[in-house]
Amino acid sequence: MKLTQLINGLKLQNSIEEDLYDLVIQGLADSSQEVEEGFVFIAIKGFKDDGHNHISHAIEKGANLVVGEQHIEDLPVPYLQVDNARIALGILAKNFYGNPASRKLMIGITGTNGKTTTSYLVKHLLEQNGISCSVMGTIQNIVNGSSIKSANTTPSSLILQKLLALSNDDAVVMEVSSHGLTQHRIEGIEFDVCLFTNLHHEHLDYHGSMDSYFEAKAVLFDHLKPDGTAIVNIDDEWGEKLDRDLLEKGKNVCSIGQLKNSRLRIQSFDMEHSTLRLDDAEETLIQSPMAGIHNLYNSLMAYATALSVGIEKKAILSTITNFPGVEGRFETSKTQSGAVVIVDYAHTPDAVYHCLTTAKEAGANRITHIFGFRGDRDSSKRREMIEITSKISDRYIITTDDLNSVPVEEMRSLYSELNDRYGNEKGFIQMDRTKAIKDAIDSSSEGDWVVITGKGHEKYSHQFEIPTESDKETVNFMVKPPKAD
Numbered sequence: 001m002k003l004t005q006l007i008n009g010l011k012l013q014n015s016i017e018e019d020l021y022d023l024v025i026q027g028l029a030d031s032s033q034e035v036e037e038g039f040v041f042i043a044i045k046g047f048k049d050d051g052h053n054h055i056s057h058a059i060e061k062g063a064n065l066v067v068g069e070q071h072i073e074d075l076p077v078p079y080l081q082v083d084n085a086r087i088a089l090g091i092l093a094k095n096f097y098g099n100p101a102s103r104k105l106m107i108g109i110t111g112t113n114g115k116t117t118t119s120y121l122v123k124h125l126l127e128q129n130g131i132s133c134s135v136m137g138t139i140q141n142i143v144n145g146s147s148i149k150s151a152n153t154t155p156s157s158l159i160l161q162k163l164l165a166l167s168n169d170d171a172v173v174m175e176v177s178s179h180g181l182t183q184h185r186i187e188g189i190e191f192d193v194c195l196f197t198n199l200h201h202e203h204l205d206y207h208g209s210m211d212s213y214f215e216a217k218a219v220l221f222d223h224l225k226p227d228g229t230a231i232v233n234i235d236d237e238w239g240e241k242l243d244r245d246l247l248e249k250g251k252n253v254c255s256i257g258q259l260k261n262s263r264l265r266i267q268s269f270d271m272e273h274s275t276l277r278l279d280d281a282e283e284t285l286i287q288s289p290m291a292g293i294h295n296l297y298n299s300l301m302a303y304a305t306a307l308s309v310g311i312e313k314k315a316i317l318s319t320i321t322n323f324p325g326v327e328g329r330f331e332t333s334k335t336q337s338g339a340v341v342i343v344d345y346a347h348t349p350d351a352v353y354h355c356l357t358t359a360k361e362a363g364a365n366r367i368t369h370i371f372g373f374r375g376d377r378d379s380s381k382r383r384e385m386i387e388i389t390s391k392i393s394d395r396y397i398i399t400t401d402d403l404n405s406v407p408v409e410e411m412r413s414l415y416s417e418l419n420d421r422y423g424n425e426k427g428f429i430q431m432d433r434t435k436a437i438k439d440a441i442d443s444s445s446e447g448d449w450v451v452i453t454g455k456g457h458e459k460y461s462h463q464f465e466i467p468t469e470s471d472k473e474t475v476n477f478m479v480k481p482p483k484a485d
């Protein structure tokens, strides 16, 4: 591709020589390590490192042009100075890959909880009704039916545009994280449908306050096409605010919820049968394939999305019931003694609340809850999580999650301090996650529930006594121990 096409739409701080417009560009890289001959290197000032310090490395590897934010002179290759290198990366990547999003039905989902579950529900409804669909999110990216490992929930703009160009699918449903939004990872992308699930206490280590966390999430809706639809859960107070803001801007909003002004209004829930009834002329009954009120909301969001892209109501209602579920989201097993074991990715106070309440509503006799806190991550949600579990569970075991840089003994004393302050006598500490699960399963019987939250589909980052690599493997090990030789 020639430079003149590549920089279309890019605002430059410096002027460039006219003969440069014909420069042929072979590829783009935002890491000097990935530069090849004839590439453009985009220098980004990051959170840990600064791409500007790696410019000479990029040139050594063959970069024939560099883009960055600093004022730099006398480079051996041309240099383009921009205001914001992350935005520039988005524009360049979109141009380089030929704006692939413009040829697809684009669906973006944001919110604290429910993005993954809702995106898999939407994919299911689309595909069951003849629309092939890529997924980009926390667990993996799925493109043309193949799974591709994801490093971020929302990929960098460079990876995102590359994946979009690779996709032959009709539609793309992607989780759009607040980090992705503040870091301009969706720069240059316009969506046909944008969803807001809810906003709860999370990532305040990064955003500072709920207000700025909300502002970050709301940016997704600036990427809605003029004729696109916003689907917003207004039973969430931040969703209600978003709905008001979007209506003021003249956007097309399909609000969902119990409030009177909801476009798709919930008349009632039936938790026993996992259904919700809409307050419409037909009193539409939506069957959630997964337990819990939160999954009824996820199902309604997916229903609204499918409706907005033109799938017939009858077809949606019949295909939603055979949704197979999502890895690590309320996955259920039964032990030999008849206890129910749940593995769930809940890692926010609200998600933990929903998970434990769902177990209670399903008739759990005694609930043992196993969970932990991630080292170096949002510490402000820990108090609320302990308070919730100490109220709802009959016993809770605080254990290791990902320690990151925190030594295990430091984490243990932190747990002990937090539990003394905010917990009660139902709480125990067992730093070996697999032993905590074993202990909980061994001491549970028919009708009891063991609810393991926090890691969901993820692999362990640490070794424990039982040689397993995930909560699901540990549960399987306990439920079906390996046969002796």
Ligand SMILES: CC(=O)N[C@H]1[C@@H](OP(=O)(O)OP(=O)(O)OC[C@H]2O[C@@H](n3ccc(=O)[nH]c3=O)[C@H](O)[C@@H]2O)O[C@H](CO)[C@@H](O)[C@@H]1O[C@H](C)C(=O)N[C@@H](C)C(=O)N[C@H](CCC(=O)O)C(=O)O
Residues within 6 Å of the ligand: 030, 031, 032, 033, 043, 044, 045, 046, 047, 048, 049, 050, 051, 052, 054, 151, 152, 153, 154, 155, 156, 157, 177, 178, 179, 180, 183, 185
């Ligand atoms: C804190 C954070 O968000 N970091 C993200 C950010 O990295 P960064 O640009 O700050 O990277 P950096 O290490 O400081 O490096 C700066 C620049 O120097 C370059 N470099 C570096 C070394 C070198 O030798 N040569 C070189 O050119 C790097 O390639 C980079 O361009 O931009 C990268 C590319 O987009 C992201 O992959 C990376 O996500 C990291 C891995 C991460 O953990 N992010 C989390 C917080 C995150 O984004 N999470 C959300 C989900 C949250 C949720 O649960 O809802 C997500 O969307 O994943």
Ligand SMILES: Nc1ncnc2c1ncn2[C@@H]1O[C@H](COP(=O)(O)OP(=O)(O)OP(=O)(O)O)[C@@H](O)[C@H]1O
Residues within 6 Å of the ligand: 111, 112, 113, 114, 115, 116, 117, 118, 138, 153, 175, 197, 198, 294, 295, 297, 298, 328, 329, 330, 344, 345, 346, 347, 350, 351, 352, 354, 355, 456
């Ligand atoms: N609508 C919802 N409201 C509250 N909690 C939910 C909702 N949907 C799912 N959860 C809970 O949150 C957990 C994570 O769900 P899911 O992976 O769908 O959300 P997510 O937004 O993708 O999360 P993350 O950004 O951390 O990947 C689930 O395991 C469940 O406990």
